[in-house]
Amino acid sequence: MEEEKIVMALDLGSQSIKGLIGGLDENGNIEIKGKGEISCNVGNCGISSGLIKNLELTTNNIEKVISSAEAHFGKKIEEIWVGFSGRHVDGLNEHGSVVVSGRDHEISQDDIERVTVQAKTKVEPLPETRKVIKEIPRWFKIDGEDKIKKPIGMSGIKLGVKMHLLLANTQQIKNIEKCVNKVGVYLNDIIPNPLASALAVKDKDASELGCIVIDMGAGTTDIAVYVEDALFYTDVLDIGGNIVTKDIATVLRTPRNKAEEIKREYGTAFLDDYVDGEEMFEVPSVGGRKAREITREELCAIIRPRIEEIANIIYSKLKNTTINFQRDLGAGIILTGGMANLHGFDKLLEQIFDLPVAKGIPKGVDGLDVKKPEYSSSVGVLKYGLEHYDEYYKRGLFEDVPTFIRTVKDFFNNLFENK
Ligand SMILES: Nc1ncnc2c1ncn2[C@@H]1O[C@H](COP(=O)(O)OP(=O)(O)OP(=O)(O)O)[C@@H](O)[C@H]1O
Ligand SMILES: [Mg+2]
Structure with missing residues (x-):
């Protein structure tokens, strides 16, 4: 039997850090199986206006949220997907085009990746402080035909893409990575909250x-x-x-x-x-x-x-x-x-x-109650993680890493518990 896909989403909010663990049920809905939250007075979460202002406090709070979601879920988690916000996040539209590579001019995943990179390079070189976080294809164009959503398998000579790129500040992203690394879980992906919230609430x-x-x-x-x-x-x-x-x-x-x-x-x-x-x-x-x-x-x-x-x-x-x-x-x-x-x-x-x-x-969530507007970002991050789950593993980036990190974390936890 295929192993169940489980995602833990963390929303680094300014008033509360929210963590959700979930998977997909047989109807394709998200089932929330674990929930953790820490609500703070102004500035006490370590996060203000979406920005990490205190690494230690944020790390401790992330650790608490993960632990309480894990306690709910009944199992340890090894990797997380993080939603974040802040004024440094913004988006812009770009386009790219390539000649379809296959012999029969059948569009493949490789062509999609090439055209995506082509659109992305249009904004380069970026200053050291800026980074493209997500590339969201708006639609593809095959020869003269516009607004195609799923081009793979179709035939054409020229493949174009219209793309929405989400950018963020490099140092802010590094701060998120630092906090998560200190907790000892693997940061699988970061999702800007405007995208996450929209994924959760719009149909x-x-x-x-x-x-x-x-x-x-x-x-x-x-x-x-x-x-x-x-x-x-x-x-x-x-x-x-x-x-x-x-x-x-x-x-x-x-x-x-x-x-x-x-x-x-x-x-x-x-x-x-x-x-x-x-x-x-x-x-x-x-x-x-x-x-x-x-x-x-x-x-x-x-x-x-x-x-x-x-x-x-x-x-x-x-x-x-x-x-x-x-x-x-x-x-x-x-x-x-x-x-x-x-x-x-x-x-x-x-x-x-x-x-x-x-x-x-x-929308589309069952299990523990998250049907409130304040959960939109965390549910959206969970949804994004589940929808793209296979891609993370296909890229082969994460094999063995989570287990390794967890082992190190357990080692340190035991060390402190035994003191
Ligand atoms: N019933 C309510 N009436 C008015 N305001 C409310 C109510 N419930 C929550 N809020 C407000 O919503 C805000 C918290 O919302 P939310 O949990 O979405 O923020 P956050 O994700 O922690 O922060 P951010 O996304 O800005 O980083 C607070 O300003 C709070 O006062
Ligand atoms: Mg929020």
Whole structure:
């Protein structure tokens, strides 16, 4: 019997590091078999705005998350796939073309690889600080025929590709590698979170019609746009829910953790029939002063301008591309990440973009519960790992390595346990 493919995905978030272990069930759905999470106060995860700011803290937290997911799963894992974000992540479109090599001009995997490399070299030489992390073919062109998704086996003289390249900062990637290596598991792949979140929440219909996926977490906002069933645009803003919490704390002069609670419990970006704007709630003060009461409408007046500001940044960025909102984005916006839980955020986006907005919850997952917007990136990384699983092993890069690393890790673990 074929060995079950198991993937562990880790999402290096600014508020929480989330780890999921999963495989595919008989229906092709992802079954979540292990789950670990560490939630931190601002800056305490070692990660801020998607960037690793404290290697030791991040390493310790990664280790804790892996251990608790393993405890759930009941087995040790040896390799992980990591989702990451940060302002240094962005995307661009390139194209390439090659002459089909085979004798009968039948397109093979080798031609696909050559044309991919050809498109990738168009952005080279890159500065030492930049690196192509993922090359996503948008579609292929065979001779005059455009928009072909699966060219292998087809006949043609000239093969072209339109590609979306995702780039990131080399040092940030090295920091991820350092943390994972210290934990003693093998880093199988890294997946930029705009891509991961989109993979988790959009379905085929949405990408065919065209959609914007926005994942707003605590410290970053990841953006991915699909046009004509292909990834067209990716970007990351280094701003997210933390700034809203900070605004609440500053204006209401209340501690950050209380502001966070208030945002989650009473926060709204848009007053509608589901919210009683007159509803009063208590705001704890600092410095021994007496608590006060304010209304949800007053809270909305603090939250809304910041959300509008972020939405307007995204709007302007996308308006500066060739995307035509009404023509290319039939499925509108899919809003995900923890901040998608904020009441009224979807309605405000609807107004600003004049597009329909849906809340993005991970699709096609069973087992342990991850059907919440904050799990989109981790589920997407898991999905990516499972979809590309065979490729990692075909490349022959990882044979024996995980076992070796695990053995070394076990050796050190035993050493400490025996002390
Ligand atoms: N019910 C809620 N109402 C309002 N905001 C919420 C709610 N639940 C979570 N959030 C906000 O979502 C954010 C955390 O989301 P998430 O877990 O997706 O972030 P992260 O992945 O750790 O960070 P990032 O992706 O930015 O690096 C926080 O700002 C939190 O306050
Ligand atoms: Mg996130």
